Amino acid sequence: MMTPRALAYHVLLHIEQKNVHPDKLLRALLKNHPYLSPADRALITELVYGTLRWQGRLDWHVQKLSRVSFEKIKPEVRVLLRLGLYQLFFLNRIPDHAAVNETVRIARATQPRYIVSFVNGILREAARRGPDEWEWPDPEREPGKFIAVTTSHPLWFVEKLAKKFPYDEIVEICEANNRVAPLVFRFHPEKVSLETLSDWFRERSCSVEEGRYLRNALRVKGLREDLSQMEPFVKGWIQVQDEASQLVGYMVYPLAGERVLDLCCGHGVKTTQLAFLMEGKGEIVAVDSAAWKLESLEENARRLGVSIITPLVSDVRSLSADEIGLFDRVLLDAPCTGWGTVRRNPDIKWKTHPRDPWRISRLQWDLLSHASLFVQPGGTLTYATCSIFDEENLEVAVKFEKSFGWSRKIWGGNKGIRPGDLLPEVDEIVRDGYIQTFPHRHDVDGFFVITWERPKGKR
Numbered sequence: 001m002m003t004p005r006a007l008a009y010h011v012l013l014h015i016e017q018k019n020v021h022p023d024k025l026l027r028a029l030l031k032n033h034p035y036l037s038p039a040d041r042a043l044i045t046e047l048v049y050g051t052l053r054w055q056g057r058l059d060w061h062v063q064k065l066s067r068v069s070f071e072k073i074k075p076e077v078r079v080l081l082r083l084g085l086y087q088l089f090f091l092n093r094i095p096d097h098a099a100v101n102e103t104v105r106i107a108r109a110t111q112p113r114y115i116v117s118f119v120n121g122i123l124r125e126a127a128r129r130g131p132d133e134w135e136w137p138d139p140e141r142e143p144g145k146f147i148a149v150t151t152s153h154p155l156w157f158v159e160k161l162a163k164k165f166p167y168d169e170i171v172e173i174c175e176a177n178n179r180v181a182p183l184v185f186r187f188h189p190e191k192v193s194l195e196t197l198s199d200w201f202r203e204r205s206c207s208v209e210e211g212r213y214l215r216n217a218l219r220v221k222g223l224r225e226d227l228s229q230m231e232p233f234v235k236g237w238i239q240v241q242d243e244a245s246q247l248v249g250y251m252v253y254p255l256a257g258e259r260v261l262d263l264c265c266g267h268g269v270k271t272t273q274l275a276f277l278m279e280g281k282g283e284i285v286a287v288d289s290a291a292w293k294l295e296s297l298e299e300n301a302r303r304l305g306v307s308i309i310t311p312l313v314s315d316v317r318s319l320s321a322d323e324i325g326l327f328d329r330v331l332l333d334a335p336c337t338g339w340g341t342v343r344r345n346p347d348i349k350w351k352t353h354p355r356d357p358w359r360i361s362r363l364q365w366d367l368l369s370h371a372s373l374f375v376q377p378g379g380t381l382t383y384a385t386c387s388i389f390d391e392e393n394l395e396v397a398v399k400f401e402k403s404f405g406w407s408r409k410i411w412g413g414n415k416g417i418r419p420g421d422l423l424p425e426v427d428e429i430v431r432d433g434y435i436q437t438f439p440h441r442h443d444v445d446g447f448f449v450i451t452w453e454r455p456k457g458k459r
């Protein structure tokens with residue numbers, strides 16, 4: 001039977017070698033090892049996410065300790081060193097000798113002897129050194145590198161931010177990216193009250209906070225059990241959805257009885273939210289190119305008791321209005337770099353190429369201009385990303401406005417009135433007719449959302 005540390009090692013190695021999503025991998029692993037205790041499950045999750053979060057800084061330590069150049073250290077060994085160093089530097093409850101010995105034990109089981117002694121040597125030296133014995137980049141001479149290394153971010157990201165934000169705010173952005181985000185739920189007040197739900201989580205030793213911007217959001221910390229087996233989830237009272245993501249639904253703000261097109265619907269987190277806003281009346285066509293995601297959308301819809309969704313597997317660009325008709329509301333929740341969700345997906349830091357925001361903006365533009373074909377005259381089109389980069393957000397939006405001339409509408413254009421489910425604080429994140437959130441300013445994921453109305457009688 002593998003130890004939690006050995007299991008974490010295998011997950012991290014898989015992520016290092018292949019482009020796989022940590023959450024998906026962890027879920028599969030925990031499902032395949034039902035004997036693991038809740039404490040072991042929590043430790044594996046912490047080791048995987050913590051090591052990914054601090055990877056850049058841990059690699060800096062390796063570079064300072066290794067006589068072999070970092071590029072020449074093979075992936076298996078890099079992962080072992082990161083795992084050991086993460087426990088040494090970030091997990092106070094694990095004694096140094098345990099962090100070193102347990103990592104060396106994995107090395108012994110998987111690597112030749114000379115590697116075992118290399119790993120052993122580096123970890124022992126790291127454990128021996130005091131905090132003042134490390135040499136960091138000089139903050140005066142190389143401020144970007146200093147932030148990148150100490151906050152564990154790629155240098156290109158810090159340099160990109162420097163074109164737009166002052167030094168102190170760059171530090172805040174990077175520090176916020178390293179904080180563990182709360183688990184946020186959308187709950188359905190017709191099924192469960194805020195009080196009942198809060199008590200339910202408190203009874204399981206979780207800390208609970210109300211939404212910052214939404215009445216129907218609950219922020220939970222400290223949940224150690226598998227959510228998918230729990231009563232509020234199984235009974236369809238809740239859906240995991242960050243508050244910023246929920247705001248997308250309110251920017252679409254469909255009414256009961258309308259025809260809605262959800263493009264790039266994925267697992268249907270927003271699709272089912274739209275169905276609730278429509279009080280279960282009307283029609284939603286939900287499109288994604290990944291068939292397996294639509295299967296999970298259907299499962300989700302069943303769990304939540306939603307029956308107005310028609311899933312459609314297709315590339316958005318090959319759909320035609322002759323085939324699916326026109327809609328009152330069209331949402332394009334575009335594929336993006338995901339840099340607004342780094343708190344939850346720290347692997348994004350290391351798998352994004354500096355040119356990716358620009359590359360993906362070309363796809364976003366193609367999808368957005370195609371999405372416009374499905375909007376009824378007088379209907380609305382909403383464009384959303386979970387990125388914080390202008391290339392993917394305002395630049396795509398402004399290009400659309402220059403080409404199409406449609407005007408911006410807040411909250412789906414329903415007379416511009418703030419929907420009742422939104423708290424007044426939400427006004428602070430509405431700017432120039434669109435919404436942009438940042439983890440360091442709003443403590444929600446970073447999202448960009450904009451809605452336009454198609455003029456009546458004109459394309």
Ligand SMILES: C[S@@+](CC[C@H](N)C(=O)[O-])C[C@H]1O[C@@H](n2cnc3c(N)ncnc32)[C@H](O)[C@@H]1O
Nearest residue numbers: 264265266267269270288289290315316333335
């Ligand atoms: C940001 S995610 C969507 C998240 C989803 N709306 C939700 O709320 O859970 C983007 C989605 O776009 C899909 N996608 C990417 N390119 C596509 C294309 N050309 N046509 C259709 N779907 C696409 C991906 O499979 C992915 O599910």
